[in-house]
Amino acid sequence: MEGASSVVPGFLAKLWALVNDSTTDDVIAWSRNGQSFGILDEQKFCKELLPKYFKHNNLSSFIRQLNMYGFRKVVTVESGMIVPEKNTTIEFQHMFFKQGEAHLLENIKRKVSSGRTEDLKGSDDLQKALAEVQEIKEQQIGKDNKLASLKRSLPDVSGSPPSKLSRQCVPIPVENGEAVDVLDPGSPTVKDPNGIVIQDVTASMDDGPSGLGAPAPTLFLSPTLSADPSSLLEGSSHLSPVHIIPSFGLDLDVTDCPLQITEDSLEPEDIDNLPLELHASQASDSEDPAVVIDSILNDSHVSTQGGGFLNRNEMQDFLNCIEANLEELHSMLSANKLTPDPELLSEIPTAEFPILNMNETGASSNLADTLVFTKSAEEGGMTSEFEADGNKDMQLVQYMGNPLLSLFEDLPSFEDRSQDAGDLLLADLEDEKDVPTYLEDSDDPLCLVAPSLSDDYENPLESFESPLLLEDPNGEYKLFPLLLLSPVANFIEEATEIENTI
Amino acid sequence: MEGASSVVPGFLAKLWALVNDSTTDDVIAWSRNGQSFGILDEQKFCKELLPKYFKHNNLSSFIRQLNMYGFRKVVTVESGMIVPEKNTTIEFQHMFFKQGEAHLLENIKRKVSSGRTEDLKGSDDLQKALAEVQEIKEQQIGKDNKLASLKRSLPDVSGSPPSKLSRQCVPIPVENGEAVDVLDPGSPTVKDPNGIVIQDVTASMDDGPSGLGAPAPTLFLSPTLSADPSSLLEGSSHLSPVHIIPSFGLDLDVTDCPLQITEDSLEPEDIDNLPLELHASQASDSEDPAVVIDSILNDSHVSTQGGGFLNRNEMQDFLNCIEANLEELHSMLSANKLTPDPELLSEIPTAEFPILNMNETGASSNLADTLVFTKSAEEGGMTSEFEADGNKDMQLVQYMGNPLLSLFEDLPSFEDRSQDAGDLLLADLEDEKDVPTYLEDSDDPLCLVAPSLSDDYENPLESFESPLLLEDPNGEYKLFPLLLLSPVANFIEEATEIENTI
C-alpha cells in the first residue's frame, strides 16, 4: 500500500495495493491508459485475492464497496453495441483512481451510508428547521406585543375614575408648545386667531383641576372627540389641516361627558372664511390600530423606520420569506426519515394559546380622557410638527392587564351592548363558527377599515385621512371639512346653551 | 444453530450455537443456572472459536456485538468486592438469552445503529420542531381570532337597531357619478347649480321604509362626530386638508347622544355655491384598511390589481398556502414520529386552521346605511379616475366572510375613503419609503390612528376615493364635503331644536 496514507480508507488502500501488485496482473490490473482497472480473471480474483485482502470472497461485496466509493463500471462499446467478450472483463474507473497517482486517493470519499445520510441530512435539516421555527416564534412574539399594544391602545373612556388598566394617554407632543395649553385642564378652551380650539374638559370633571402632571387624568385625544363645527370653520381664509385623533374603545357615558364648546365657536358669520386648523393631539404610532395591526402582520422585519410601517414590498418579501422557510422546512423534514418511536409521540406537547384573560379589569372608564383639538399655530396648514419624534413618543404604550380585555372593554356599541367585544371575542374563541356567522350577516362588504375604527359612518373623522383640501387650477385650496364631533349629548346641550346665549 | 430461526440475526444465531455447543464448554458455556454464559478460555475462544463463527478473531468485536444486542456483562461480587480470579471468566447475560429457550431469541433486538441513534435523536428534534410548529399554529389561530374579534368588536354605531353585528355600509356603486338612484326619495335633497345633490337620509332611518329598502338605516359619519353642515358647506375660503381621526370602539348610547342636524341646518342660500359632489362612499378593497388587514390575515401574494396592491384573493391564497405548508409540515412531523413511512404522512389529519372564509357574502346592502352624496351625471364632473376606482372598489368589497371585514364595515366615510386605512397600509407596503415620509415628514404628528388615517396631504385627490374633489369642465376643482352626521335620529331632532331656538 504504497501511496495510500492512513487517511485513506481500508478498502481504497487495499484496492490500490491489489491493482498495483504486478504479480497479479493476470487477475486484476490497470488498463492500458492507467485510467481504470480491470478484473481479468474473476474466478481467481474471488478465490485467491479477495480473501487475501478482505474478509470475504464475494465479488459482489467487492463491487459494492467500489460503488460505495464512487467507482463506475466501464462499459466498452464497439460499433454501437456492447462487445460480448469484453464483458468478461470487469472494468471500473474513478476520477481519482489513476495509475501512479496515489495522492489522488484521498479525494475519493465513501458515500455516506444510508443511515448516515439520513441522519446527517435529517440532523442538519432539523437544525435549520428548528432555527426557522425559532425565528417564526420570535416574530410571533413581536406580533403578540403589537397586538397587545393595539388592544391596550383602546382607551378607556368611561366616565368613572381612572382605570388602572388602560389609561394610556398619549401625551400630546406639541412641538410648537401649544398643545400644552390645550392640555391644561385649567384651560378649557384654546383658541387662536386662526382657529378653533376645542377642549374636552371631561377630565376635570371628576378629578378637578389637574396640572399636566396629574396622575390619573390623562389628556389626550379622546375617543370622544368633540369640536365645534362652527368654530372650526371660523377664522382666516387659510385653512390648516385638521387632525383629529380620536381614541379607541370609547365607552362614554354621555352624561359624563360634558363636551364643551364656546360661544365663539358658534358664530356663523365667521364661517365664511374658515381658516381652520385643528390639531388633535397626536397619537403615537403604536396606538394607531391600523399601524399596530400592520406591524403585527409585518412584524418579522425589524421595524425599520419610525413608522414601522411595512411597505407593500416588504410585506411581500416577508411573506415570501416565510413561505420559503416553510417550504424548505417541509422539504427537509420530508427528506428526513425517522425511525418509528411511538414513545416520542406522547411527549409532544401542544402549546396552548392563551388568549383572553378576562380577569383583568381596568375597565373603569376614564372621563379624564380629554378630547383635545388644537389649532396649529401655523397658518400654512401642514406643519412639520408632527414628526417622527412625536410619533415615537407616542409609542410609549403601557401594557396593562390583558390586552384583549382592554380592547373590548370599551368597545360596546350603542345598540348592542350585548355584543361587546369581550363577548365577541369569547364567543369566537369558543366557537369558531361564530365568526362566519357574524360575517355572513354583514350587509356591507365594502366597509372596511381599521379594526379599531368602528363604524365609520358615525365617525367621519377617522376617515378623514384624506385631505379634505384640494388645490384647484388656480393654486387655491378649497375645502371642505367638516366635522364634528361628538360625544355629543353634552355637545348638544352646550350648543343649545350657546345658542340661547346668543 | 438449533433453535435459531431465520428471523434471528446472524450474530445471535451464531452465539446460540457457540454457547450450546457442548464440545466447546471448556471455552464458552452456559452458567450453572442457564441464565447467562461465560467465556472460560478467552485465548482459545478468540483463536479457535471466533474465526470459526465470525469474520474476525477479536474478542472486543464479539463483545461489541453482545453489547449491540443488549447483553450485559455479569459482574461477580463477593464480600463486597470483585473477586480477581473470577474476572478471568467473562460472563454475559440477557433477559432473552436463556438456556433451552431459543424461542426467546427473537425478542433480542439489535440496537439501532448509530444511524438509527441519530434518527432517534432527530426524532427528538422533530418532536421539538413539531411542538414548536404546533404552538405557532395555535398562536396564529389565536391571533386570527383576536384580530377578527377586534375588528368585529368595533362597535356598530348606527342609531338603529337592526343588525347587531354590523352596520355595513353599502357602497353605492357609482359608475357615472350617479348614485342618485340610491337616494331616498323621501329624504330632502339639496342640489346646487353644479349638480350636486346632497341628501340626508338620516331622517328616514327611524321612519321606516326607505326608498332603497334598506333594512337598517344608518347614517354614517361617525356616531360621535357631528357637524353643522351649513357651516361646513359655507365659505369659499381656501381649504386645507382636514385630518380627522375618529376614535375607535365607541360605545355610545344613541339616546344619550342627541346629536342632530337637520336640513335646516343646511342653509340653502349658501348651498348654491357649493361645488358639492358627494359620492357614496366607495371603498376600494385595496385601499380599505380593513381589507388590507383582512388580506393580510387571509393571504396572498402576487399583487395584481389595483395599484399593485395585493388583492384580497391573492393574499388569501398566499396565506392559505402558508397554512397548508404548516399543516403539512405538522403532519409530516407527526407522522415521522409514528412511523418511518413517509406515506403515512398523508394520512395524518391536519389541524384546522381557521382562517377566513371569504365566501361569506351577506352583502345585503343596506342603503339606509349609506350616505349618499351624488353629483349629477350631467355635470360630467366625474372623472374616469373615480369611476375606475369606484368599480374597483366595488369589486373589492366583498369580503364579508372575513371577520376583519366587519370591523371595517362601517368605516367608510365620505372623505376618508380616499385615505382609508387600507390605502395607507397598502401604500406603506408598496413603498417603504412612504413610511418614513409619512411619519417623519408628516406635518401633523397628531394624526395617528388607523393606518388609513395617515396624512395624505401630498395626495389628496388620489386618496379621495369618493371624490370630494371634482374637476369641472372649466378645469376647476370643486369640492364638496359634507357630511355629517350621525348617530343620528336624535341628532337631527336636537339640531332642529337648536335651530328653532335661534
Add this chain to the structure above:
DNA sequence: GGGAATATTCCC
C-alpha cells in the same frame, strides 16, 4: 446501483 441491515473495527 444502491438502500438497508448487520458486522467489524476503531476509538472515546
Add this chain to the structure above:
DNA sequence: GGGAATATTCCC
C-alpha cells in the same frame, strides 16, 4: 458501553 466509520451481506 457505546458512538461512529467502515465493511459485508442481502435485497430490490
